[in-house]
Amino acid sequence: MGDNPISPQAPRRFALLRALLLTAACAALIGFAVFSIEARPALGQDATPIPAEEPAVAPSQTLTDSAALTESAPAQSTLPQFTGVPAGGQISAPDQACRLCHGDSTDTKTLPSGELLQVGIDLAVLENSVHGSHAIAAIFCTDCHQPRQRYQFPHAENPAQTRHDFQTEIAASCQSCHVSIELHNPGHLQAQRAGTNENLPTCTDCHGGHDVGAVATMYSDPVGYCQSCHAIADMEEPQVKFAHEQFVGKLSADKNCQTCHSDQVQTQSQQCANCHGLLDTSAERTMEDGTIETLNLNVNAHDVIMSVHGDRMIDGVQYPALECTECHSDMGENGFPHPPDLLVNRAQLRTSVEVNCVRCHEDVGNQAADGIHAERAAEGELNAASCADCHGSHLILQPNVPRTRISDTCGTCHEDVYTQYRTSVHGSALYGRNNPDVPVCTDCHGAHQIDDPGTAAFRLSSPEMCGDCHGDEELMAKYDISTNVFQSYVSDFHGQTVTLFEHNSPNEPTNKAVCYDCHGVHDIQSISDASEEEIQARLLITCQKCHPNANENFPSSWMSHYEPSLEHYPIVYLVSLFYKILIPTVLGGFLLFIGSDIFRRQSDRFLRRREAKRGKKSDTNPKNDAGDAGDVGE
Amino acid sequence: MTVAESRSTEVTGKRDPADLALAPTLPNAVAHSEEELDEHILRFPIPDRIEHIITIVSFTVLATTGLPQMYSTWPPMQAAIGAMGGIETIRIVHRVAASVLILASIWHIAVMGYKIYVKRVRMTMLPGWDDVVHAVQALGYNFRITRNPPRMGKFNFMEKAEYWALVWGTGVMMVTGYMLWNPIATTRLLPGSIIPVARMAHGLEAVLAVLSILTWHMYHVHLKRFNKSMFTGYISREEMEEEHQLELELHDEGKARPMARNKENKRRRARIYVPIAGAITALLFVATFYFLTFEQTAITTVPPSSDASISVPLTPTPPQVQ
Incomplete structure (x- = not known):
């Protein structure tokens, strides 16, 4: 640099004056620099490596006071802002000389590192850049290529050892005007200050040098821009790589790297939402045990707001929406980016999610822990439902609004049963007429503490379950259904046996019929539409399930929940009536005779004693019959 | 015979004399042992x-x-x-x-x-x-x-x-x-x-x-x-x-x-x-x-409760029910 002769157009008077002045200034500065170890940090930030020659005090005509700049440029500003107006206008075309030499050069300079620097610049490119003639104020070469003194014609060799050194030095002068650099791209700057990475980009690596672009221009391919250094393939941490594989390339026009890697202060939930709002809904994830699971990593932050976990009032206390880390606390502890979930398999994934719920919902959590789903999960059934499988994860809504939602939820896994239920007398009333009385899945099976319906205990207690509704006078009156069904069942052979089993050995299986053996489990049908013959025919098929040798006479041995009467099963009624008359009659006769016998014996005894008192011998009375009185009690 | 008769008289002292009178006239009284009659x-x-x-x-x-x-x-x-x-x-x-x-x-x-x-x-x-x-x-x-x-x-x-x-x-x-x-x-x-x-x-x-x-x-x-x-x-x-x-x-x-x-x-x-x-x-x-x-009244096993398969395998995180 600086070998070219000065342009003949340069005013000599000024040149001479400036030469004198600058020579003096240089001498003074060099002397000062000997005692200076480090330059004053431009904006109070930590040591950005700045060449030792840099003047401690920036030239007053080109730099506005940094404190004033900070005030004029609020720290909250979102984008790098142009805040300083170089006062270069006082001197006309101070970089005329620079342009003369560098404007048409094709020379290159080889740095000590071996890298090449282009000496020449394309003035047209500079002109069209944001620092060109469209700038709010004129920007001169030495506004960026500082220290200014070094570049006074004919300037000395640039001391940069590497291209990076050269660019770092120039980047330092960006901060003269662009104070929001403090916030801008904190990742790069933090790493730069920490000095852990020598290959960090400088401002010009991203924004360009002489072709420095408008931000919009730069953002035409912002992702590609970043990826020129941050190639996904080079990412080391597996979950970081995984995440970027998921969404890089699928970003919509309004999203880019900075959507997540923002220069703004973000809440933790925002940070979570940044990535998880973009992640795939069905991402293939290899678990530790080698299985590949399809996971929904996509979270719509809005879902949580809309869910029961959004802003809510409980017992008069207003609670704000849950933050992500209130549930995903293990993530919150580690901050962004979180470490990978080391999940062995789906069972562990399930547990890792469930503990989040149980932290607050302890009671239902404990209930669920006793239920069949937890039991199956403990046995290793990976498909057993966890909290989120039924309630959802982020968009958790009232599970019973509308009421069909309950059965729909169960139906997502239990489809066969669900299909049967929908066509049953209960299900069709629920879905067809929005009937609030018919049972949904949870009314029989429970919501959290779901018992295994295959156990003897469940079987034995099932009639009482049915009886809860079918014994309710008020409820059944609405549908003209007899409430006698439970009692008539219990008083018959099947119900009697089942009741006794339930009472005496609730865990012992019995094959005696319970309600659902005859009426069906989920496909319970109404009999109201069927004719008597149809009912009998159906009944025979039902009976033959357990009584394979039964013929068509057999079904009527079951009184079909009727109480015997003259109308239904009259012979049973009459036999009952016969005995209800016979038993009191016979017993009454017996007791009458026994009573009379006792009376005779006691009265005889009494008479005999009285006579004995009178000194009379009983055997002197010829009328007293032999043996009768004397035998009583002796 | 005489012993039996006398004992009988003792025991049945309160009996109607008419009944008692029949006893000695029984032709086959010897049919019993003395103890039985006794x-x-x-x-x-x-x-x-x-x-x-x-x-x-x-x-x-x-x-x-x-x-x-x-x-x-x-x-x-x-x-x-x-x-x-x-x-x-x-x-x-x-x-x-x-x-x-x-x-x-x-x-x-x-x-x-x-x-x-x-x-x-x-x-x-x-x-x-x-x-x-x-x-x-x-x-x-x-x-x-x-x-x-x-x-x-x-x-x-x-x-x-x-x-x-x-x-x-x-x-x-x-x-x-x-x-x-x-x-x-x-x-x-x-x-x-x-x-x-x-x-x-x-x-x-x-x-x-x-x-x-x-x-x-x-x-x-x-x-x-x-x-x-x-x-x-x-x-x-x-x-x-x-x-x-x-x-x-x-x-x-x-x-x-x-x-x-x-x-x-x-x-x-x-x-x-x-x-x-x-x-x-x-x-x-x-x-x-x-x-x-001879009759096998009923099957000895518990009747099958439902012919529906209990569980239809689900996707890991099933789609949320809206």
Whole structure:
């Protein structure tokens, strides 16, 4: 640099004056620099490596006071802002000389590192850049290529050892005007200050040098821009790589790297939402045990707001929406980016999610822990439902609004049963007429503490379950259904046996019929539409399930929940009536005779004693019959 | 003879002199041993006593295992069933006891046939108009309407009532019990509604039987006086005088013995009866076991509750239900 002769157009008077002045200034500065170890940090930030020659005090005509700049440029500003107006206008075309030499050069300079620097610049490119003639104020070469003194014609060799050194030095002068650099791209700057990475980009690596672009221009391919250094393939941490594989390339026009890697202060939930709002809904994830699971990593932050976990009032206390880390606390502890979930398999994934719920919902959590789903999960059934499988994860809504939602939820896994239920007398009333009385899945099976319906205990207690509704006078009156069904069942052979089993050995299986053996489990049908013959025919098929040798006479041995009467099963009624008359009659006769016998014996005894008192011998009375009185009690 | 006579006089000192006067004139009084005439008269030979014990045991077991089933909704009965080993256990016990009673009944019929046809005993248990008269007389006597108690035979109306009640009851219980035991076979021949009829009758007849035993039988043979004759076989003259005067007279006259006097004829009848009755009895025994075990009423497994597959595998995080 600086070998070219000065342009003949340069005013000599000024040149001479400036030469004198600058020579003096240089001498003074060099002397000062000997005692200076480090330059004053431009904006109070930590040591950005700045060449030792840099003047401690920036030239007053080109730099506005940094404190004033900070005030004029609020720290909250979102984008790098142009805040300083170089006062270069006082001197006309101070970089005329620079342009003369560098404007048409094709020379290159080889740095000590071996890298090449282009000496020449394309003035047209500079002109069209944001620092060109469209700038709010004129920007001169030495506004960026500082220290200014070094570049006074004919300037000395640039001391940069590497291209990076050269660019770092120039980047330092960006901060003269662009104070929001403090916030801008904190990742790069933090790493730069920490000095852990020598290959960090400088401002010009991203924004360009002489072709420095408008931000919009730069953002035409912002992702590609970043990826020129941050190639996904080079990412080391597996979950970081995984995440970027998921969404890089699928970003919509309004999203880019900075959507997540923002220069703004973000809440933790925002940070979570940044990535998880973009992640795939069905991402293939290899678990530790080698299985590949399809996971929904996509979270719509809005879902949580809309869910029961959004802003809510409980017992008069207003609670704000849950933050992500209130549930995903293990993530919150580690901050962004979180470490990978080391999940062995789906069972562990399930547990890792469930503990989040149980932290607050302890009671239902404990209930669920006793239920069949937890039991199956403990046995290793990976498909057993966890909290989120039924309630959802982020968009958790009232599970019973509308009421069909309950059965729909169960139906997502239990489809066969669900299909049967929908066509049953209960299900069709629920879905067809929005009937609030018919049972949904949870009314029989429970919501959290779901018992295994295959156990003897469940079987034995099932009639009482049915009886809860079918014994309710008020409820059944609405549908003209007899409430006698439970009692008539219990008083018959099947119900009697089942009741006794339930009472005496609730865990012992019995094959005696319970309600659902005859009426069906989920496909319970109404009999109201069927004719008597149809009912009998159906009944025979039902009976033959357990009584394979039964013929068509057999079904009527079951009184079909009727109480015997003259109308239904009259012979049973009459036999009952016969005995209800016979038993009191016979017993009454017996007791009458026994009573009379006792009376005779006691009265005889009494008479005999009285006579004995009178000194009379009983055997002197010829009328007293032999043996009768004397035998009583002796 | 003289000793017996004098003792008899002592014991029956209060007897009507007219009755007493008959005794010395009995032509066949020598038919008894002196002891029998003395105090105790044979009432139940050993086979009868064995039958009675079998009946006691089976009846008690049947009642104990049956009534709790009848009243199984009452918690104490449930506890009783539990204590006895559960409903399925007591059902088996009930059926075993029932089988015993059925076999005892068949045996009883065979023995009765032998006694009547071969030994030509008097049919002292047959009910008759006399029994009605006796019952009325007894009531009248007890209420001090009539002066004298009825003069009754070997089995008085109270005993006949009990015996025939047992016959009737056992018959009803066997028929209805068989129906309940084999409902499939029953409904092949009869309408299905016969089963609840049988169930109703079986239970109520049992109540009647048990209550009868607890009142009638309990009073007459335990409370009024403990009548040990069913266990010892012998009844005292005193008891005979009180309730079986006519029989005592026949006994003292020597007319209480079986009527079969001709041993040759008896042997001939036995040769006819024993093979036939033996074969029929044996056949009935076998038939009983056959009928009580031949039906497979129900499957022995728990019926399948649902034909729907319980779980249709789901995606890891199922789509949320909106």
